[in-house]
Amino acid sequence: MIVPHPDSAHVELLLGAYVLGALSPAEDARVSGHLQHCDPCRTAYLDMADAPALLALFSEEDLLGGLGDDTP
Numbered sequence: 001m002i003v004p005h006p007d008s009a010h011v012e013l014l015l016g017a018y019v020l021g022a023l024s025p026a027e028d029a030r031v032s033g034h035l036q037h038c039d040p041c042r043t044a045y046l047d048m049a050d051a052p053a054l055l056a057l058f059s060e061e062d063l064l065g066g067l068g069d070d071t072p
């Protein structure tokens with residue numbers, strides 16, 4: 001189970017859409033950049049990429065909510 005971190009820039013909530021290729025180019029770059037240096041998120045991504053059924057854990061609301069915290 002992935003727990004959101006409200007006070008961090010982790011990208012767990014974006015990973016579902018990232019795996020599906022549903023992110024905007026800017027969000028996609030943000031996630032891939034974050035995965036370069038964040039082991040927990042990278043592990044979560046690998047788990048997700050390896051087990052698409054886990055995507056069922058994410059509601060559409062979760063995915064959309066995760067897209068709202070982009071701070072350029």
Ligand SMILES: [Zn+2]
Pocket residue numbers: 009010011012034038040041042
């Ligand atoms: Zn992270």
